[in-house]
Amino acid sequence: xxxxVPYKPTGQLITPLAQRTEIVxxxxxxxxxxxxxxxxREFPDIFICCLEKHYPLxxxxxxxxxxxxxxxxxxxxxxxxxxxxxxxxxxxxxxWHWASQNASLPWSIDLIEAYxxxxxxxxxxxxxxxxxxxxxxxKYLDKWDWSELSDNEKLPWTLDFxxxxxxxxxxxKLSINHSLPWSIDLIEKYTHLWNWSYLSSNRxxxxxxxxxxxxxxxxxxxxxxWNSAFRDNINLASRLEGNDVVRNMNWKxxxxxxxxxxxxxxxxxxxxxxxxxxxPSWDIKMIEEFQDKLDWKELSRNRSLPTxxxxxxxxxxxxxxxxxxxxxxxxxxxxxxxxxxxxxRWHPIVTSRQKFGLLNLKPDQxxxxxxxxxxxxx
Numbered sequence: 001x002x003x004x005v006p007y008k009p010t011g012q013l014i015t016p017l018a019q020r021t022e023i024v025x026x027x028x029x030x031x032x033x034x035x036x037x038x039x040x041r042e043f044p045d046i047f048i049c050c051l052e053k054h055y056p057l058x059x060x061x062x063x064x065x066x067x068x069x070x071x072x073x074x075x076x077x078x079x080x081x082x083x084x085x086x087x088x089x090x091x092x093x094x095x096w097h098w099a100s101q102n103a104s105l106p107w108s109i110d111l112i113e114a115y116x117x118x119x120x121x122x123x124x125x126x127x128x129x130x131x132x133x134x135x136x137x138x139k140y141l142d143k144w145d146w147s148e149l150s151d152n153e154k155l156p157w158t159l160d161f162x163x164x165x166x167x168x169x170x171x172x173k174l175s176i177n178h179s180l181p182w183s184i185d186l187i188e189k190y191t192h193l194w195n196w197s198y199l200s201s202n203r204x205x206x207x208x209x210x211x212x213x214x215x216x217x218x219x220x221x222x223x224x225x226w227n228s229a230f231r232d233n234i235n236l237a238s239r240l241e242g243n244d245v246v247r248n249m250n251w252k253x254x255x256x257x258x259x260x261x262x263x264x265x266x267x268x269x270x271x272x273x274x275x276x277x278x279x280p281s282w283d284i285k286m287i288e289e290f291q292d293k294l295d296w297k298e299l300s301r302n303r304s305l306p307t308x309x310x311x312x313x314x315x316x317x318x319x320x321x322x323x324x325x326x327x328x329x330x331x332x333x334x335x336x337x338x339x340x341x342x343x344x345r346w347h348p349i350v351t352s353r354q355k356f357g358l359l360n361l362k363p364d365q366x367x368x369x370x371x372x373x374x375x376x377x378x
Contacts, residue, residue: 033357035336036357036361037365037368039336041372043339046339049070049073050351050354052074054079054359055077055079055359056079059089062074062090065374066090068374071090071095072095075094075098075102076098076101076352078102082102082104087111096118099119100119100120100127101123102127102129103127103128103129105129109136116140122148124144125145126151132152132154132156134156146165146168147173150169150171150173150174151177155179157181162186166190172198175194175195176201180204182206184206187211196215196218196219197220198223200227201220201224203230205230222270226270226273259285259286259289263289266290266293271295274290274294275295276298276301279304282304282305284311284314287315291315291318296318296319300321302327303331307328313341313342321345321346322349325346325347329350329352329354336357339356
């Protein structure tokens with residue numbers, strides 16, 4: 001007797017459940033896109049800025065609205081198809097200051113040479129996207145801004161490079177540069193040039209008893225006390241416990257203190273540094289209690305802050321809104337409602353960081369909005 005063989009389809013059939021899931025997902029996407037278009041119609045300036053700074057505009061779109069675009073914004077757009085041809089075509093519209101800062105350009109010695117009289121060399125000196133090496137540095141030795149170079153961690157920081165150019169380098173900025181090949185020998189060679197306060201806060205130094213004691217009269221103890229690499233070194237802390245220089249240093253990180261401990265020692269803290277600390281419990285109660293001691297600029301820059309509308313609203317008249325905008329816009333993708341709630345407060349820099357769902361729109365939806373908003377604005 002022949003056995004029945006189960007039928008195995010060669011193609012993939014969509015089950016009713018999968019089909020329903022796909023429909024729901026598509027519906028949610030459509031709703032989200034519709035809400036995004038409503039948002040941009042409500043805030044047309046935000047749409048334009050997002051287009052300029054984030055959208056992969058085509059050559060045709062650039063040309064069609066060429067008299068409208070704010071070209072400095074386009075200069076920081078990493079999604080444009082930067083090429084030699086693009087630069088040639090829009091040569092007279094390019095803002096060279098902003099273009100010099102864009103790490104996404106097709107950087108090469110040939111590109112730099114072609115427009116060497118146009119580049120903003122201080123901005124170019126801080127640009128981490130350049131093909132940094134001995135050749136490019138030597139070729140434009142007298143054009144570089146050496147103070148900006150001293151802060152650029154992408155340079156080939158070798159001892160030979162530092163020794164060769166020590167008369168040009170800015171040792172204030174070098175003192176906080178994490179990319180130097182730090183050693184006691186390097187520190188010793190330029191003892192008289194370092195900024196010892198900055199050096200004391202540099203987490204990349206080879207912290208040890210030997211290093212600390214060798215320069216015991218030069219360290220900035222307040223900066224040391226907030227240097228996590230120094231402060232959290234258990235062996236170092238135990239060895240130095242009785243040292244006069246560090247006797248009064250607070251070895252327990254502020255982020256681990258309870259509100260009761262902070263209250264107990266509140267008159268002994270550097271509150272600017274407290275405002276910078278990455279506590280896991282920055283909450284309304286904590287901030288309310290110490291609001292007159294906190295540094296609100298530094299607190300506004302603190303990346304440990306809660307990001308709820310309720311929390312931000314509670315201290316609406318206290319924040320430094322420029323730094324709060326810089327801080328929060330760099331941390332997470334905002335809901336449109338989050339922007340709406342404080343839209344009169346946010347600094348315009350927000351559009352450099354946030355896309356507000358623009359890239360989730362279909363090309364034809366972007367084109368439709370551009371036609372509505374840009375055409376009416378010209």
